[in-house]
Amino acid sequence: MASPMSTAAFLAALKAEGVKVVERPGWKTHNRAGHGAWGPVNGVMMHHTGPYSTESAMVTLCWNGYSGLPGPLCHGVVDRAGTIHLIGYGRANHAGLGDDDVLNAVIDETKLPVDDDSNTDGNARFYGFEAINKGDGQAWPEAQIEAMVRVSAALCRAHGWSDESVIGHKEWQPGKPDPAGVDMTKFRARVAERLKHPASWKPTPSTPAPAKTVEQRLSDLEAAVKKLEAAK
Numbered sequence: 547m548a549s550p551m552s553t554a555a556f557l558a559a560l561k562a563e564g565v566k567v568v569e570r571p572g573w574k575t576h577n578r579a580g581h582g583a584w585g586p587v588n589g590v591m592m593h594h595t596g597p598y599s600t601e602s603a604m605v606t607l608c609w610n611g612y613s614g615l616p617g618p619l620c621h622g623v624v625d626r627a628g629t630i631h632l633i634g635y636g637r638a639n640h641a642g643l644g645d646d647d648v649l650n651a652v653i654d655e656t657k658l659p660v661d662d663d664s665n666t667d668g669n670a671r672f673y674g675f676e677a678i679n680k681g682d683g684q685a686w687p688e689a690q691i692e693a694m695v696r697v698s699a700a701l702c703r704a705h706g707w708s709d710e711s712v713i714g715h716k717e718w719q720p721g722k723p724d725p726a727g728v729d730m731t732k733f734r735a736r737v738a739e740r741l742k743h744p745a746s747w748k749p750t751p752s753t754p755a756p757a758k759t760v761e762q763r764l765s766d767l768e769a770a771v772k773k774l775e776a777a778k
């Protein structure tokens with residue numbers, strides 16, 4: 547359990563973790579104050595936006611919200627190039643009602659139970675990030691996933707939380723699919739790995755297979771020619 551960070555500390559934590567941010571003017575005071583609590587905070591929640599026309603239109607939609615669900619719809623929108631657009635701070639309409647057993651597991655940083663209740667206000671308890679993805683099987687660019695990992699690690703590091711304080715909306719509220727296509731267990735493992743290193747850590751991309759030698763290429767070619775000859 548923790549008090550939410552100040553906007554200055556939040557911004558500093560993101561930047562220290564190497565997160566590329568765009569500050570939409572007014573984000574620091576754009577929130578749903580007066581419509582419920584903000585804090586104590588216990589974790590970080592990841593989402594996908596769903597269908598969009600353009601990425602900038604989606605950032606604007608997350609700022610404004612829509613009839614029945616006023617914005618901000620999260621604290622930051624993670625675009626497909628891995629930049630995070632800061633659009634709100636304080637209470638935001640992203641998590642909705644979720645499972646108290648899940649919240650308790652997040653607080654205890656233990657294995658998550660199945661989310662089968664909608665009895666707890668998540669907007670008070672979680673930092674929230676909407677990643678731009680159609681949610682229809684659309685691929686996730688590595689730069690975008692890396693930004694999601696980094697922002698999660700930044701907030702966990704600042705609060706002294708482990709990776710088990712990071713969940714997907716689909717693990718919070720029954721019926722929610724987001725972030726679709728993101729294996730949250732693997733995602734948390736990446737956050738855990740980051741937390742073993744300083745905030746400035748730049749992971750080296752996985753080593754590509756060693757290049758073939760000229761001799762290997764020649765023998766591959768010869769084998770292919772033989773195959774062709776045999777097929778004649």
Ligand SMILES: [Zn+2]
Pocket residue numbers: 592593594640715722724
């Ligand atoms: Zn969501």
